[in-house]
Amino acid sequence: MRLLVVEDEKRIAELVRAALGRAGFVVDTVGTAADAVAGLALATYDAVILDLGLPDGDGLGVLAEIRRLGDSTPVLVLTARDAVEDRVLGLNTGADDYLIKPFDMSELVARTKALLRRPGQALGVVLEAGNVILDTIGRDVRVAGTVVPLPRRELAVLEHLMRRLGRVVPKSVLEDKLYGIDDELESNAIPVHVSHLRKKLIDAGATPEIHTVRGVGYLLTEKAR
């Protein structure tokens, strides 16, 4: 998978390239807004890591330009600004996620993978977390290579948790995705699915773990902590 890193600080660009390289990505780096637009026109990238403070213009300008051209490549914005207005502006312009400097490289890699795990993106078909593999087309789940049969809704819960690995999936989102407007929804339907799913994963020896954030939702972590 090929990524474009747009960052004018050479040392940061190098460190980012190294970290993403170790995670198995092919990384191109450019240092200016003009090179970024030119690079995106020439090659196809699976995701873009975009710094906002560029010597020849604002990174948001690059973002607006590529979105204007109808390019829907996922974009992760890096910024040294953290005023909320800037964040909102970034997401309105079409950024898919943002990270505030300074950031952990592991966080950058995780966020990048999360972008690629979205439906239709490079990692969006076969989802991986630890020793769990979920084939979104074949609709089967393997733990350490062994198929674990899951009812439809438990599999859907796992898919959503895996797509947002390491981040909270609100209970309300799961309710919306799993149940149609006409379906009758018991107030404890989601907790029941999650608890069954959790037990089955533990029994199958899965390394990822489902955590409950009481009152908010659920979170899948890659390794048991």
Added chain:
Amino acid sequence: MRMWPQSLQAQLAVRLSLVFLAAAALAVAALVWQGSITADTYHNDKLLARATEIARYVVPVAGGRIRVDLPPKLKQRYDEARAANLYAVRLGNGYTIASGTEFAAFAERAPAAAEKPRYISLEDFGKSGNDFYGVTMRATTAAGPASITVARVSDADEVAEALLWEFVHKVAWLVPLFAAIMLAIAIWSIRRGLHAVSAVSVRAATIDADTIGERLPTAGLPTELVPLVTAVNSAFDRLEKGFAVQRQFTANAAHELRTPLTMLTAGLDELGADASVEKLRGDAARMNRLVDQLLRVARLDAMPMNLKDAVNLNEIATDVVAYLAPWAIARRRELGLEVPEHPVLVKGNAAAIADALRNVIENAVRHTPEHTEVRIAVGADGSVTIDDSGTGIPATDRPHIFDRFWRGKDTGSPGAGLGLSIVAEIVRMHGGDIDVGDAPGGGASFTLKFRPA
């Protein structure tokens, strides 16, 4: 106490009323005075005419005497109305004839008429006891030169009074009418002028931190007010420029501080797991946190903030807990949130409130033991309570924990002592309250109370 009203309208109304009353009084006085002068002249002429008239009817009789043969009309005046009209004719030889003995006696005593007519006043005269006003003049009669004196009851004052009444009846009602019309016009023009002012005031009241670029319009304003509005606008210019400079500075400072920190953090990530590297990572993390909080303090101090929106505390708390949960779980701590069924709307800035909650929850996670839960509860009254299961905050420390750079003696926390001061500042800006107490079970309990929208 203020004796004079501050309102332009009231001031103008009072002053105009006073001026108009004074003018009306002066006009009436002048009219009455002029009236009485005219009445006097009229009287004098009338008296002279009467004396001349009397002279015409003097008829000489034998022995140096005379008779006065008055026609019926005059006879009626001097005989029947003798209490009001008097005459006397005195010849050069002293012979006097008059319309009554008292008046004859008076005319005999009086000096003879001189070249110029002499006007006389008689008070409380004769049987009638009336006041009389008259004239003595020299006239040529059929019996030779004579002093003729005529007098009548003085009624000059009555004439003036009559004039005044006439004025009051026919004209004076116009005075309050004119006064009312004048006042109405004055108040109307002031209102018109002030309408523009109140429109500008309404506009000025809407200018806020996030609309600091707006200016007050001078179009349609009375020219007297344009300098004030222009001055206010240029004050806004200076304010906006100050904010822009401040904002630029914090943005630059953020970038300049964070770029090397990013390199340091990323560089340490490259080095792998080693006890001394772990220590360096901890140091770098602490530095990152300090820079982050210093920038927050700088922004809070320098930036105006829109605090007027009605924001849903349930949503904010849910977002913050979802954002912090992965970090807390990585540290083997849990987060739990309870919100009321209905949205809890408070007045304020969602980003700032989220910042405050984030700071308190981060603190709670740092102080609660492993495998315990930090409990966050939104109250329907606009409060958020954050309870942990740590050792709590000693009562002696509670007054200080919101001071900048204050740190507890025995805390192993990596903070710079800025987090809670930021929280307190945000809550203060929202006109809310922050309270610290004991959580059930012994930890610290923070309650942030915001104002319901």
